[in-house]
Amino acid sequence: MLKLEDSAVECDGMTWLISYALRAAGVDFAVMQGYVQHQYMGLVAPHYWIEMPLGYVIDLRLRLWLGDEDEVPHGIFHPDCHEAFKYVGTRVAGLQLSEALASCLSDKRIEWVRIPRPPNQSHAYKQAISAMSAESQHGCARGVLAS
Numbered sequence: 001m002l003k004l005e006d007s008a009v010e011c012d013g014m015t016w017l018i019s020y021a022l023r024a025a026g027v028d029f030a031v032m033q034g035y036v037q038h039q040y041m042g043l044v045a046p047h048y049w050i051e052m053p054l055g056y057v058i059d060l061r062l063r064l065w066l067g068d069e070d071e072v073p074h075g076i077f078h079p080d081c082h083e084a085f086k087y088v089g090t091r092v093a094g095l096q097l098s099e100a101l102a103s104c105l106s107d108k109r110i111e112w113v114r115i116p117r118p119p120n121q122s123h124a125y126k127q128a129i130s131a132m133s134a135e136s137q138h139g140c141a142r143g144v145l146a147s
Contacts, residue, residue, distance in 0.1 A: 001018060001021065001058065001060070001075075001076075001113055001115075002060075002075065003109050003112040004017050004018065004021075004060065004106055004109050004110065004113060005060055006107075006109065007106040007107060007109055008107070009105055009106075010061060011047050011048045011049070011061035011064070011065075012048045013105055014048075014061045015048040015049060015061075015094065016094065016095045016097050016102075017102055017105060017106050018050050018058055018060070019050060019094050019095075019096075019097075020096075020097045020102045020110065021102075021110065021113045022115060023096070024115075025115035025116065025117045026118060027052075027115060027117075027118060028053055029050050029051065029052055029053075029058075030050070030051040030091045031048065031050060031051075031092050031094030032048065032049050032050070032051050032087070032089040032090065032091060032092070033046060033048050033089050033090060033092045034046070034047060034087065034088045034090060035087075035088055035089065036059075036062055036085055036086065036087050036088075037085070037088070038066065038084055038085050038086075039084060041072075042066075044062060044065045044066065047061075047062070047065075048061075049062075051091075054078075055078060055079065055080075056076055056077065056078050057073070057076070057077055057079055057087060058076050059073060059074065059077075060074065060075065062085075071084070072085070
């Protein structure tokens with residue numbers, strides 16, 4: 001999904017692009033709308049992101065607003081690993097893009113994204129989601145996404 005980073009879209013457009021790719025692969029997820037707050041960096045509102053099983057988040061646009069700093073969450077991560085950033089939101093239906101619109105919004109980058117189709121939403125699948133964020137030496141994921 002990191003191949004989508006250079007797409008000229010903000011958080012809502014990026015969320016629709018990621019949801020298009022996840023939906024095409026048959027992956028469970030929720031589109032979230034709300035805000036992200038940091039004690040010193042401030043409030044980003046409105047903000048959109050993807051919530052995955054087990055509470056993982058996919059967010060490729062928070063750094064657009066708060067700066068390209070290592071401490072700002074980016075990629076796929078668990079919010080517990082970024083306690084200074086509070087994600088607050090509600091699930092929304094989201095926009096279901098057509099293939100043509102996803103291609104246009106991403107300048108055809110969506111065609112480079114490959115997400116393996118899960119066999120089902122079983123315990124094994126949820127374990128695979130957890131494995132996507134292998135623990136670092138500090139015990140939390142560093143925001144790693146598959147292409």
